[in-house]
Amino acid sequence: MYPKVGSPKKVTMKWLDKAFAPLKDYLDAHHPENAKAIMGWMTYKGNFDDLYCYENRMTQGYIEFDRSGQLIRCSDNALDHEYELGYERIPVKTESIHPNVDRWIDRTVSAKKADIFREELRLFLQHVWGPMANYDFSDLKANYPLQGSGSPYCLYVYPSRFSKMIAFQFVGDEIVEKNCSLREYQKFEKSEREFMYQGWHLVTLIREFLAFEPDLSTTREVVRKGCEWADMRIDENTEFVLTAEARRMLEELEKEESKK
Template sequence: MYRPIDYPKKITEKWLKKAFAPLTDYLESHYPEEKSKMLSYLEFMFCENQRYYYRNWYTKGSIAFDLTGQVVVCDKDALRCDFQLPEFVPVDRPPKEERFVHPNVTRWVESKLNPRQEKQFGEWVRIFLQEYWGPMVNFHMEDLTIGYPLKRGAFPGCLYVYPSEFRSLMVFQFVGDEIVEMKSGLEEYRKFQDRERDLTVNGWHAVTIYPEVLEQDADLFRDYLRKATQLALPR
């Protein structure tokens, strides 16, 4: 039997062992040879109604256990770990000083980003608006708003930008290195996940952006961005 748990104020290794105990024991019993690989794709979501919930961060499939360790929910791709990831094509982008930047992009960045945001995120924002979002909206930037779109406060390691008049609930979250590389620690990373989960629950589709996303396979990211506009709930 396992006991219900809640998120603590401070996440510790001891708590993590408890949080992953039902999943770890199940994989050890049923998939001992693939256990480690499967665990690398699975994250603890929450414990609610006496059930432990986990999600495959790559496929988004979920698996849940009751307090006896029995599987009560298991999506067909929840435990998948045999991925053939595509070979990314690096973006062949001219040097910064030689790039053309649409005047609307320049105007928006210079008027909206404060010095700290410009230093940390300015280059990413320019590339994203110039090469990805701008062409989709004919470079109309007037409705782009900085800030977390829900009442709950924004996470300090991110820059949130959303089009307030777009047809669907889209938000672009530019994620700082301290989150991508987990420099700020596991507890802060969990807080970031909480903010991301809140957006999803409220119908927003969060497009996560960090340098590697903008440096590899531009066509793939453009295709994802187009599909993301369809996945978000309409206003």
């Protein structure tokens, strides 16, 4: 009988071995030649009702075992492990980096976050946001713009003086590969929902979206469209310019109010 697996405060190799034990033993017994390749695509979904549940990240196929290791359910595509993208991914080559890119990172981003996300930030600032902002990053902030702290495994960047409420979420490997606790992943998901609830347009970025073509071109288009779709930023400093017709109507309303 396999022991029950709870949500850890911190993901360790010991916990991972316990969580994936039923799947690993099954693959070693029935698919020994492809066990390692299949495991690379599988995500542990939880231990519910004495069932161990796993999902294939690419196909979303499920496979489940009971505590004895007996196979309960397996989708047709749960154990798929060979995929073709259908197009060639070409690494992005950067001849030179604008001096404002590294200057902004060093001045604005914490040393810890810069160590983790420097590659993604350089690609994003050089190839995506830089051309849109003429490489002027003076209004870019590198912190969580909402109340609270967001996910500790993400870096949040947003233009503070831009007319639209748009933010960029750089996601760390712990979230992408789900090598974090369930509670930490739920905090990440809650943070994403909070942006939506408060009217922000959130663009999620991972290294692969920026380091290869045609993914980079797609990301550039997503950001451009995001800027169009984002809600207007309205605060106490926002200026509204009325048309002549609107001013005339406002004056008439004020006159009517004064007669009462």
